[in-house]
Amino acid sequence: MPATDPSAATPLTERVRTLLGPRPRVVAVATVRAGVVDSATLGADPGSDLELGSVSKGVTGLLYVDALERGEVSAATTLGDLLDVAGTPVAAVRLADLATHRSGLPRLPTSTPVLRATLDLWRHGTNPYGETLPELLEQARRTVPGPPRPRYSNLGFELLGHAVAAAAGTSYADLLQRRVAGPLGLDPFYAPSEPSGLRPGAVVGRDRRGRERAPWTGEAMAPAGGIRASAEAAGLLVAALLDGTAPGVAALDPVAPLARGLRVGAAWMTLAGRGRGLTFHNGGTGGFRSWLGLDRAAGTGAVVVSATTASVDRAGFALLKEPGPAAGRQGR
Secondary structure, eight states, X not given: OOOBOGGGHHHHHHHHXXXXXXXXXXXXXXXXXXXXXXXXXXXXXXXXXXXXXTHHHHHHHHHHHHHHHHTSOOTTOBHHHHSSOTTSGGGGOBHHHHHTTOSOOOSSOOOHHHHHHHHHHHHHOOOSOOOOHHHXXXXXXXXXXXXXXXXXXXXXXXXXXXXXXXXXXSOXXXXXXXXXXXXXXXXXXXXXXXXXXXXXXXXOOBOTTOOBOOOOOOTTTHHHHOOEEOHHHHHHHHHHHHHTOSTTGGGGSOOEEEETTEEESSSOEEEEETTEEEEEEEEEOSSOEEEEEEETTTTEEEEEEESBSSOOHHHHHHHHHSOOOOOSOOOO
């Protein structure tokens, strides 16, 4: 794995300030070029962890493809084969369709408690995704999938992650540690099920007006948006995606259309333009925005996570496309 070089943080920090301006109080950023990881954290200790939001779906995509390669699941495996949803409409949904957002499931469960939680998020900054796995399965049993067409679904990726974990005989949080964080040396890189599970120094997110937002923790939502990581851990993940040491890297390969100009693999989206295919996923929670992208042909990558709700997508694409400082040192 490539090694990080803390002494290289200064030019990267200056570049991120130029791209994002002074508004974000805390930003974690990392770039990977020629096998070198350059990471920095502004406004917090370097080891502080932030919410990755829907970038977590990309990690779940890796775990799904890894499970395919291990023979634990197949493209034809259904939710009913692995989760307690037998006899309900979602039981026939295939994991392969969940992974490419073609399951027909809605973005969120259409139950009254979910709608009320979403309203409380906007009014009070509370976490709308604190369900346990049994509560998620109860929501799923009441859900009727629509036609199998491209439709981005948080619910679908929650179910996909827990189905893959069930196939391995464990929980999603444990699978994340056993197959991603542990082997790749990512620390901190975890999915807390409740606020008490946050590590010391975990960053608190804020909205655009600077108001603190509750952390998005929850057993159910972990595969779709519950992973937290430091700048260095996120940078090492990017490096592992580029050098092929991450599990299930075939998840990056686009296999189906998702939207105009976008194709999707297992969660990961590829945007083609100017002769370059850029693979990425972004995310947003109550108090964070995130972006992780790769130029696989060039062997470069970048990740930006901000502890405020202003988008970081443009900054992420800019970091990915520019040559940047030739800092750091080559790892093995």
